[in-house]
Amino acid sequence: MPHNVDNEVMNSAALSALHNHFGDRLSTAEAVREAHGRDESRIDFQLPDAVLFASSEQDVVDALELARTHKVPLVPFAVGSSLEGQVIPVRGGLSLNLSGLNRVLGIEPGGFQATVQPGVTYPELNRQARRHGLFWAVDPGAEASLGGMASTNASGTGAVKYGTTRDNVLEMRVALIDGRVIRVGSKARKTSAGYDLKNLFIGAEGTLGVITELTVRLWPLPSELVVLRCNFQTVQEAAACAVGIMGAALQPERLELIDEREIHAVNVHLGRAYPEFPTLWIELGSPSRAALEESLALCHELCRDAGGQNLQAAYSPQEREAVWEARHKAYSSMVALHPGHVNLSTDVCVPLHRLPEVLDATRQRCDERELDASFVGHVGDGNFHVLFHAAPGDKPTWDAIHATYDEMMALTLSVGGTCSGEHGIGLHKQKYLAQERADTLGLMREIKALFDPEHLLNPGKIFE
Ligand SMILES: Cc1cc2nc3c(=O)[nH]c(=O)nc-3n(C[C@H](O)[C@H](O)[C@H](O)COP(=O)(O)OP(=O)(O)OC[C@H]3O[C@@H](n4cnc5c(N)ncnc54)[C@H](O)[C@@H]3O)c2cc1C
Numbered sequence: 001m002p003h004n005v006d007n008e009v010m011n012s013a014a015l016s017a018l019h020n021h022f023g024d025r026l027s028t029a030e031a032v033r034e035a036h037g038r039d040e041s042r043i044d045f046q047l048p049d050a051v052l053f054a055s056s057e058q059d060v061v062d063a064l065e066l067a068r069t070h071k072v073p074l075v076p077f078a079v080g081s082s083l084e085g086q087v088i089p090v091r092g093g094l095s096l097n098l099s100g101l102n103r104v105l106g107i108e109p110g111g112f113q114a115t116v117q118p119g120v121t122y123p124e125l126n127r128q129a130r131r132h133g134l135f136w137a138v139d140p141g142a143e144a145s146l147g148g149m150a151s152t153n154a155s156g157t158g159a160v161k162y163g164t165t166r167d168n169v170l171e172m173r174v175a176l177i178d179g180r181v182i183r184v185g186s187k188a189r190k191t192s193a194g195y196d197l198k199n200l201f202i203g204a205e206g207t208l209g210v211i212t213e214l215t216v217r218l219w220p221l222p223s224e225l226v227v228l229r230c231n232f233q234t235v236q237e238a239a240a241c242a243v244g245i246m247g248a249a250l251q252p253e254r255l256e257l258i259d260e261r262e263i264h265a266v267n268v269h270l271g272r273a274y275p276e277f278p279t280l281w282i283e284l285g286s287p288s289r290a291a292l293e294e295s296l297a298l299c300h301e302l303c304r305d306a307g308g309q310n311l312q313a314a315y316s317p318q319e320r321e322a323v324w325e326a327r328h329k330a331y332s333s334m335v336a337l338h339p340g341h342v343n344l345s346t347d348v349c350v351p352l353h354r355l356p357e358v359l360d361a362t363r364q365r366c367d368e369r370e371l372d373a374s375f376v377g378h379v380g381d382g383n384f385h386v387l388f389h390a391a392p393g394d395k396p397t398w399d400a401i402h403a404t405y406d407e408m409m410a411l412t413l414s415v416g417g418t419c420s421g422e423h424g425i426g427l428h429k430q431k432y433l434a435q436e437r438a439d440t441l442g443l444m445r446e447i448k449a450l451f452d453p454e455h456l457l458n459p460g461k462i463f464e
Contacts, residue, residue, distance in 0.1 A: 010049035010093055014070035018050060018094070021062060025053045036075075036095035040142065041083045043342060044427060048075065048095035055100040057212040060175045063096055064210065067456050068177055075458045076206035078119055081142035082152055083345055084426030086205050090460040096210065098147055104128050105213070113170060113187065115215045118147025125216075134218035137162030140422070141331060147211045152424040153203035157254040160246075160380030161285075162219060164422070166202045173213040174201050177452050187215050200447070205424055206458040208451040222253065222285030224292045227320045228299055230308040231277035235259050235375055236360040238278045241306035242379040243352055245282060248302060250295050254283040255380030262330040262374045262387075269333035274326050275310055280379070281327050283320075327376075334374055334387055341389040346405060348412040349383040349421030358415060359384060362408045369400040383421035409435070425462045433462065 018026050027033075028050045037047045049072075054060050067074040073093030080087050089095055101117035104125060108114070109132040116125060121143045125136045138149060139156040148154070150172065155164040162168065171185040185191070185198030201208055232238040238257050245255060260276045267274055282299055286292040296313060303311055314323040335343055350358045359375065366373040366386070377384030386408065390397035409419055409432050419425075419432035434441055445463060448455070 010072050011070070014066070014072050015050060017066055017070060018052065018063075021066060022052055022059070025055070025059075027051045027053070033095075036077055036080070036097065037088065039080050039082045039085060039087050039426075041085060041343075041345070041428070043344070044085050044088050044090075046088050046090050047092070048089040049092050051077075051095045051097055053097045053100050057101075057173070057175065057181065060096070060098075060101075060210050060212050061179065061181060063094065064175055064177050065179055067094060068179075068454070071454065071456065073456050073459050074177075076147070076151070076210050078145035078148035078151075079121065079143060081140070081144050082148065082426065083347075083423045084420075084428045086152065086424060086426040086458070086461055088427065090427065093456075098210075099145065101147075101212070107132055107134070107218070109134060109218075111187070112218050112220075113215055114218055115213065116146050117213060118150075118211045119145050121145050122149065129218050130221070132218075133221050135221050136168070136216060137219050138165050138168055141328075146214050146216065150202050150211055150214060151204060151206050153422065155378065155381070155383070155422040157256055157378060159378060159383075159422075160255050161251055161253050166199060168217045169198065169202060169214055170217060171215040172198060172201060172211050174209040175212050176209045177454075177457055181212065182209075185215075203424065205426065205461050207448060207461055208457065210457075222287070224286045224289050225253065225283060225320065226292055226296055226313055226315050227254075227281055227283040227323050228296065228303070229310075229312045229314075229323050230280050230282070230303045231275050231310045232280065232307055233277065234360075235278045235363055236356045237307050238280050239356040239359050239377070239379055241280060241303055241308060243355060244302050244306055245299065246352060246380055248298060250282075250284060250299060252282050252380060253285045254281065255378070256281045256327050257375070257377040257379045257384070258327055258330050259375040261372070262334060262376060263326055265333040265337045265374070266326045266329050269336050270325075270329060272326070277309075278375075279326065280308070281324060330374075330376055331387070334389070338389050340391060342392050344388040344401060344405075345423075346386045346388070346408065347383070347421050347423040348408060348417055348419060349381060350412055350415050350417035352380075352382040354415040354417070355379060355382045355384070358408075358411055358417070361411055362386060362404070365404045365407055369404055371397070371400055371404060373401075373404070378421070381421065382417070427461065430463055 073091040099119040101119040137158040
C-alpha cells in the first residue's frame with residue numbers, strides 16, 4: 001500500500017548549501033536514505049533526498065534556516081519506531097536525524113526531574129536515573145527517544161498509574177522554522193502562566209517545530225512489586241475485570257491484556273505452553289510488603305469474582321520477568337508467525353466503562369469476517385490495539401480489514417472515545433481524525449500555518 005505523493009526532489013543549490021554547511025554529516029547514500037524512508041509500520045515508503053545527522057541545537061537551527069531559505073521539506077527523525085507513518089518524508093527533502101543529541105544533561109533527584117537532549121532513549125534515561133532511585137515512567141514497547149515520545153504523546157504500560165508523556169514533560173526548548181528557539185512549559189511542578197504552548201508541541205509529530213531539549217518528571221522506584229497473571233474465558237470478561245480493578249482504587253503500576261491468539265503466537269514462536277486464553281497482567285507496587293499483600297489479596301478476589309482462573313503471582317525481578325514474557329513477546333511473535341504479511345495495528349481509546357462492550361463488538365466483527373485479528377490492550381486506560389495482517393495482494397482480506405477498522409472507529413467515536421490513544425495520526429489516521437475533530441480541524445490547520453506558513457515541517461502528516 002504505497003502512499004502516492006509527488007516527491008519534490010531537492011534542488012542542487014539546496015543540496016550544495018547543506019553539504020557546504022554540514023560536510024560529511026549530510027548523507028545521500030542510498031542505504032542511509034532507505035533507513036529513513038519508513039517507520040515500524042512498514043506500510044508506506046518514500047526516500048528522503050538527504051539525511052542530516054545533527055549533533056547540537058545549533059545544527060537544528062541551521063538546518064531549519066537552510067530548509068526555509070531553499071524551501072526544502074524537513075522531517076525530524078529519532079528512532080523511527082512510530083507506527084502511523086510519521087517519519088516518512090512523503091515530499092522528499094531532508095530527514096533530520098536527532099539521535100546524536102543523546103546526552104542526559106542533568107538529573108535533579110530532589111526535584112524528581114531530568115533534563116535531556118531529544119535523542120536520549122527512555123531505557124538510557126532509566127539506566128542513569130536508577131542510581132538515584134528514580135525512573136521515567138512512560139514505556140512504549142520500542143526503545144523510543146524522549147523527543148519522539150513527546151512528539152507522538154506516547155504512553156505504554158506505565159500510563160495507567162503515571163500518565164502519558166504529556167503528563168510527564170515539564171519544559172521543552174523548541175526550534176521554530178522562523179529561526180527562533182523558544183522555551184515552553186516550566187521546571188516547576190505546575191503552572192497557570194498563560195496559554196499552554198508546551199502541550200501544543202506535544203503530539204504535534206514534528207509539524208510545528210523541532211524539540212531540542214526536554215525537562216521531564218522522574219518517579220521514585222517502588223520498593224515492593226508483585227505481578228499477577230490471570231486467564232479469562234473471553235476478552236470481554238477480562239476487560240470487565242480490569243474496570244473492576246481500577247474501581248477498587250488499587251492503582252496498579254500496569255494493567256495489560258492480550259488475547260488467546262497472541263498467546264498462541266508466543267507458544268508457537270517461542271516453544272512455550274501458556275494456556276491459550278485472554279490473559280490479564282496486573283502489577284502492583286507499594287512501599288511496604290504488608291500493604292502489597294493486602295492489595296494482592298483484594299486483587300485475587302476481584303479476579304476470581306470476574307471469572308479469572310490460573311492465577312499466578314511473582315515477586316522477584318526474575319520471576320516477574322518470566323510472568324510478563326508472553327505480554328512482552330506478543331507483538332514480535334505475531335509478526336514472526338506470518339512472514340511476508342503486512343501488519344496493521346490500530347490504537348483506539350474509549351471511556352473505561354465502555355471498554356468491555358467496544359472490545360466485544362470489535363471481536364464479533366472480526367469473527368464474522370473470519371479475520372485472524374488479535375487484541376492487546378493497556379486496558380486500565382481503556383486503550384487497545386487490534387493487530388490485523390494479510391498478504392499484501394490479498395484484496396478481499398484487506399477490504400474486510402478496512403471495513404472492520406471503519407466500524408470499530410465509528411463505535412469508538414460514538415461512545416466518546418478517540419481514534420488514537422498513543423500512536424498519533426501520521427499518514428494512516430487522517431480520515432479518522434477528520435471524523436473525530438470535524439469542528440476543530442480547521443483551527444488546527446490555522447495553528448499549523450502560524451508556525452509553518454510554507455508547510456515545510458513534516459508536511460503531509462496529521463492532515464494533508
Ligand atoms: C514494538 C513496538 C511497540 C510499541 N508500543 C508502543 C506503546 O506501547 N505506546 C506508544 O505510545 N507507542 C508505542 N510504539 C510506537 C513508538 O514507539 C512511539 O510512537 C514513539 O513515541 C516513537 O518514538 P521514536 O523516538 O521512535 O520517534 P520517531 O518514530 O523517530 O518519530 C516520531 C514522530 O516524532 C517526530 N519527532 C521525533 N523527534 C522529534 C523532535 N526532537 N522534535 C520534533 N519532532 C520529533 C517525528 O518527525 C515523527 O513525527 C511502539 C512501537 C513498536 C515498534
